[in-house]
Amino acid sequence: MQIDGHHALTYIAARFAGFSQMQASTIAYSAQYVDDATNSGTIKFSNGAMYNRISSAHQMLDYRNFDELANHQVWAPFHFLPGNNGLPAGENPHGSFIHKLVCHPDSFVAKDMLKQAIADRDKPYGLHRLGISLHVYADTFAHQGFAGVTHKVNEVHHLKSNDSALDQGFFQKIKSFFVSESYPLGHGAALSFPDKPYLVWSYTNGLDQKVKRDNRDIFLEATDKMCRVMQCFRHGNLTEQDLGHAMAQAPGLPIEDAQVIKLLLDEIRDNNGEVRHQRWLEEIAHGKFSFGPERPVYIAKGQGSWKYQAIGQLEAIDQDDEEFVYSESFLTSDWKMFHDALQAYRFDVLHDILPRYGICAA
Template identity: 50%
Template sequence: MQIDGHHTLTYVVARYAGVDHDTAEKVAYSAQYVDEATNDSQVHFDNGAMYDRIVSAHKMLDYRNTQKLDNSLVWIPFHFLPGNAGLPSNDNPKGSFINRLICKPDSQVSRDMLKMVAQHWQRPYATQMMGIAMHVYADTFAHQEFAGVIHEVNRVDELDSTSSSLLQKVTDKLVSYGVSESSPLGHGAALSFPDRPYTSWKYKNGLGEVIKRNNKEIFLQAADAMCKAMQCWVKKDSTMNIDNQPGLTQKQRSLIEHALITITDDSGEIRHKEWLKWLKEDKFNLGSVDLNFEIDGEASWKHKARGEGRKVNGDLKYPYSESFLTSDWKYFHDALKTYRLEVIRDVLPSYGICVA
């Protein structure tokens, strides 16, 4: 998903699940911030304090830059959570190890990931961790059948979509072929098709199978599953019995579906702006909502936490404040580090999956 899915759709679904505005705003900000946390340099303060962080994304400026992008600790836990062929932890999929790594929608692995996150609901970073979990859970739907490693299984041939012009189809196929040949990582060779909520498309994968995708239905399935997960959160059901939750009402589902098929620009940023406009115009029956996502500048979590940095003897230093310790930005990074550690150390090994 892109910013319209991870930020605005997540906000709407959280509200439909019964989450209050302020909390839903933080969940949605955290869900999108997973795609923005691309810097792992230490933060140094003017009093000598330091803070360490990790990355949860790379900006995909060039899918063929394999040295920079081939990072299993980013793609596997945060964007292509392994699906173990949809099997529970005591069952091993047939074939090679790659069959464990292929992402599957609402897999048992993702259910166990959500149960792990539920064990942190009493922690100060709980809201941010739920946002991270919603990003990953949503991507199990959008990124299904791809794996977060460079492997032939991610090859894409005969890419086609009814929403593309003839010229665009030719261009897409050429670019897709180039990525497939050089570095079949994640859904790189499928370009942005998995992340466009309005489109239907098809391709032949690296196993020679023809895959047909209806993104509207996939996004609706993701929204309903996310709603159920957050209903568990609201009801303090730490067992994460998702199947026992009602999910979206028919009216809520219809409102989301209308947005998915009406807001159809190829640019996720433009679609996001339209979703924000719809929220302000109360098209989701939540009351008029003035929602924003600022990655930089004074309104951003980062700036509110650290302030403005300045060079001191050639080193960048930030003014230290006790409020940093309880800032949303620090809580997000605390949650990010905790999430990655426990997914890689506990959740995935229970399925025989070891990554580094």
């Protein structure tokens, strides 16, 4: 998904799950910030204090994409959660190890990841971790069939869609072919097709399997299930086994509002995710949904952003020799809470959850 899905749709789902505007804003900001937290390393303060954080995304041309460890520590846990072919812990898919790594929608792995977020609901960073987890959960729908490692399973051939402007002209064919053959990481060879909510598209993958997708149905299902997860989060006290059952019993999106979302997923068709995001925010501000007119805001970098509020950083990229003025409010800032949650999330996924499924990713 892009920012229209990770921020706007997550905010809408959070409001229908019963969260306040402020809580929904925290959850939705965290969900989108997973894609924008591209800096890592130590923040140094002028009083000698320090804070170390990790990144949850790389730009596609970042040299770190060519580092297999970075693939496993960033793309796999945060964007292409291994799905074990939809099988529960203790069962193995037929074939090679790659079949365990391919992203699978609403997998048992994903539910275990979500249960850990619910278990941390009372932590200071509970809502931030929920937002991070919802980003990953939503991507299990959008990124299904692809893996967060460089492998031929991610190859894409005969890419077609219902959008003639996007469909494969000469440049698109060359671009997709080059990525498929030279650098098949994630859904890179499928370009942005999996992340555009309005697309109906098809392709043949590297295993010579023909795949057809209707992103409108996929995104609507993801939004409804995110709402159900958040309703379970608010209830709390789930046992180890009953998240799937609790989600099935949760009300999810109101029927009339789900129809509005379905309509907008088809109507908002701009190729640019930022433009689509603004359209969604306008619909929310105009009271398109039954919770009434509201104005959620997302600023990734610079003035007004969580990072600026925490350390006063205006630039998008940190320099190693920078020092920032320390404030006591830093310890409770949304930016620090997000990064605390990010580290807790990655540790649990890589060192606890995935090993239950026989997956050693780092």
